[in-house]
Amino acid sequence: EDKVVQSPLSLVVHEGDTVTLNCSYEVTNFRSLLWYKQEKKAPTFLFMLTSSGIEKKSGRLSSILDKKELFSILNITATQTGDSAVYLCAIRYSGGGADGLTFGKGTHLIIQP
Amino acid sequence: DTGVSQDPRHKITKRGQNVTFRCDPISEHNRLYWYRQTLGQGPEFLTYFQNEAQLEKSRLLSDRFSAERPKGSFSTLEIQRTEQGDSAMYLCASSLAEGGDTQYFGPGTRLTVL
Numbered sequence: 001e002d003k004v005v006q007s008p009l010s011l012v013v014h015e016g017d018t019v020t021l022n023c024s025y026e027v028t029n030f031r032s033l034l035w036y037k038q039e040k041k042a043p044t045f046l047f048m049l050t051s052s053g054i055e056k057k058s059g060r061l062s063s064i065l066d067k068k069e070l071f072s073i074l075n076i077t078a079t080q081t082g083d084s085a086v087y088l089c090a091i092r093y094s095g096g097g098a099d100g101l102t103f104g105k106g107t108h109l110i111i112q113p
Numbered sequence: 114d115t116g117v118s119q120d121p122r123h124k125i126t127k128r129g130q131n132v133t134f135r136c137d138p139i140s141e142h143n144r145l146y147w148y149r150q151t152l153g154q155g156p157e158f159l160t161y162f163q164n165e166a167q168l169e170k171s172r173l174l175s176d177r178f179s180a181e182r183p184k185g186s187f188s189t190l191e192i193q194r195t196e197q198g199d200s201a202m203y204l205c206a207s208s209l210a211e212g213g214d215t216q217y218f219g220p221g222t223r224l225t226v227l
Contacts, residue, residue: 004155032214042117042204042218043156050214088155092214099169100146101216103155 003027006089006104014112017079021107023089024071033072035063036088043088084111117219119205125225133191134222138207145188148204156204195226
C-alpha cells in the first residue's frame, strides 16, 4: 500500500493563481516530512517539517504539517511559469531498518502564462 | 560547485552488460543514499551508507544490485546483467548524520538498457 499519497496528481492553473498541493501519509514512528521541487533534473529541497501547526515559508511558498490528521499542504501564491514542476512529498520514519525517504508520486504542476 | 555530483549523467547499455555509476556527496556529509526513479513515480529508496558502513541494503531491487563506499567518501552503484526493466534515473543524495533528514540530491544518472 502507498504510504505517501499526493493529490492532485496533476494541476494546470494560470499565472498569478494560488495553488494548494496535498500530501497525506500513513506510517508509524513518523520523523519528518519533506517537500521537494523537481524540474527535468534532480529534486531540489524546499521544506522539512517535523512539528504540527508550524508554518514554514520561503517567498511565495509555504507549508504546514498536521501530525494528528497525518497530512501536509504546500501553498504557492502568485504562481509564475517558473513554478511549473513536479512537487514531491517524502516522509522519513523509524523502523523497518530503512532510513531513506519514502516518496509520493508527486503533483505535476503546470502554470500557463 | 560543492553539491552532489554523479557520473555519468547518461548511460546506454545492452541487456546483459554490467554498469557502474559513481556519486560524490557534499564534502562534509557522511550519509549517502541511492534511489531509483522511473517515469511518473517518486524516487524509490535503495540503500544508504553512513561513512563506509552500508546500514541498509534490504531495499536493493535484486542481488544484481550492489553498492560500495570503501573510504567513506564517493560511492558506486553497480548493476550486473542489466535488464530492460532497469532503465530508470538513478539518484544519489547526501546528508549530515546529525539532523540528517534533509537530503540533497545529485543530478542523477539516466540508464537506458536496450
